[in-house]
Amino acid sequence: MGVFDEPFIGSWAVAAGSVTRYRLRLDFDRVAPDVYTRKGVELDAIGRAKAAVQWTKGEGVLVGRAAAALHGDRWADRDQPVEIALPRHRHAPPGITVVQVPLARHERCEVDGYPVTTPIRTAFDLARKLPRERAVPALDALCRVTGLAPSAVLDFADGYPRARGCAAVRAVLEQVDSGAESPQESLTRLLLVDHGLPTPTTQIVVRDIAGEFLARLDMGWKKWRVGVEYDGAQHWTDPVQRAKDIDRLAVLAEHGWQIVRVGADLLRNRPHIIIDRVSTALNTRGARLDD
Numbered sequence: 001m002g003v004f005d006e007p008f009i010g011s012w013a014v015a016a017g018s019v020t021r022y023r024l025r026l027d028f029d030r031v032a033p034d035v036y037t038r039k040g041v042e043l044d045a046i047g048r049a050k051a052a053v054q055w056t057k058g059e060g061v062l063v064g065r066a067a068a069a070l071h072g073d074r075w076a077d078r079d080q081p082v083e084i085a086l087p088r089h090r091h092a093p094p095g096i097t098v099v100q101v102p103l104a105r106h107e108r109c110e111v112d113g114y115p116v117t118t119p120i121r122t123a124f125d126l127a128r129k130l131p132r133e134r135a136v137p138a139l140d141a142l143c144r145v146t147g148l149a150p151s152a153v154l155d156f157a158d159g160y161p162r163a164r165g166c167a168a169v170r171a172v173l174e175q176v177d178s179g180a181e182s183p184q185e186s187l188t189r190l191l192l193v194d195h196g197l198p199t200p201t202t203q204i205v206v207r208d209i210a211g212e213f214l215a216r217l218d219m220g221w222k223k224w225r226v227g228v229e230y231d232g233a234q235h236w237t238d239p240v241q242r243a244k245d246i247d248r249l250a251v252l253a254e255h256g257w258q259i260v261r262v263g264a265d266l267l268r269n270r271p272h273i274i275i276d277r278v279s280t281a282l283n284t285r286g287a288r289l290d291d
Contacts, residue, residue, distance in 0.1 A: 004028070007043070007051035010036045032093050045069040045076040052082040052096045053114050060084035060115070061108050063099060064125050067116040068138060072145035075137070075183050085117075119146040123153045127172045128165030135172045137186035143178035150176045179203040184230045185218050188262050188274070192219075192228070195275045197282070197289070200228060208255060215248055217259070224285035227252070227259045228278060230267070258285065 004019075011034050013019045019028075028036040031043065032055040043051060049066040062070060064083040069076035081097040092098045107121040117125065119142060126138045142148060150173040157169045175193070179202025180186040193199055200219035204227065208214055220227030231245070249259055260277045267274065283289055 004036075004038055007031060007035050007037050007047060007054050009054050009057065010034050032096065043078070045078040048078060048095065049082050050114055052084045055093070055096060056084060056086060056090075058115070060086050060098075061103060062114065062116040063101065063122065064129065065138065067122040068126065068142045070111040070114060070116045071119055071122065071142060073138070073141040074145075075141050119148045120153055120156050123148055123150075124156055124160070124163075124169065127153065127157075127169040128163060132168070132172055132175070133187065133190070136175045136190060137180070137183035139172065139176045140178055140180040140186045141183070143176060144180070150174075177202050179219075181218070182230065182232075184232070184262075184264070184267060188228060188230050188267060189219055191267070191271050191274060192278060197275070197278060198287070206252065206255065206257060214251055214255060217257075220257075221282065221287070224282055224287050225257045226278070226281045226285055226287075227257055228262060228274075229259055230262045232264075 004013075010019075010024050010028070010030070013036075014021055014024060024036060027039055029039050029041070031037050031051050035051050035054045037043065037047070037051070041047075045066070046069050049062050049069050052066065053060055053062060061084065062082070063085050065073075065076045065080055066082045066084065081095055083097050083099055085101050085103060086098050087100070089100060090098050103117065103121070107118055108115055109118050110116070116122070123139055123142055126135055126142065129135075130138060139150070143150065153173055154170060157163075157166060160166055175190065177186075177189065180189065181203075185202070189200060189202070198221060200221060202219045204217040204220050204222060206214045206217060206227075217227035218229050252259055258281045260274070260281055262274055279289055
């Protein structure tokens with residue numbers, strides 16, 4: 001990587017002779033006090049997190065969603081303020097939130113040279129601070145990319161019984177499933193469970209009678225051969241992908257599977273349709289949900 005491929009501290013670069021003050025103003029964008037990036041670079045969640053660390057001159061420790069982004073959560077929201085822990089209060093620029101939380105040495109680590117809370121501490125903070133609808137997708141993603149087990153986070157939480165929000169941690173972690181591959185899949189699963197449907201299994205592998213791979217389903221119930229698939233925009237707008245989906249659904253139907261497809265509009269604006277369709281599919285397969 002080049003010297004200026006990531007956010008950097010302008011005054012340090014000038015002092016080191018890597019750039020002149022004139023070139024700094026001309027060729028780079030100021031993204032925080034004394035922090036710069038190449039002109040025209042649009043920072044993602046990871047870039048914004050790294051810029052926040054540079055603003056603290058390396059003193060801060062990334063926490064929450066910013067830490068999750070460094071750990072590999074590609075769904076971290078780039079529009080949310082970056083939370084960073086500092087030992088003392090400091091007025092933060094727009095887009096950065098300073099928090100003062102005690103962090104033990106074993107609760108912090110480095111990712112690519114940037115200080116962050118460990119995966120387990122990050123998960124604990126997400127579970128106790130975020131609303132459930134945001135916490136579960138965030139924890140699904142974090143557990144997926146780090147291999148962290150929700151049970152380990154519960155054990156960790158036992159060491160902080162008086163921490164703010166700790167009472168909500170168990171209820172949130174009981175809903176976590178690292179099989180979810182997107183926040184929308186997480187929210188679809190929560191919707192089903194919240195309406196009394198059996199908890200679906202995620203990432204179901206479907207094989208034919210000879211054991212040959214046929215498909216992997218986002219979630220569903222093997223017992224009743226009912227699957228639920230969240231389809232992103234490309235599944236509806238890309239002709240090639242749409243043709244593949246038609247063939248895939250036909251193959252699944254031939255092998256006894258009934259698939260309920262979910263899209264952004266249904267999930268956001270008409271969730272009752274999803275519940276009705278899944279309930280009907282399960283009932284027709286003998287799930288006896290009304291008993």
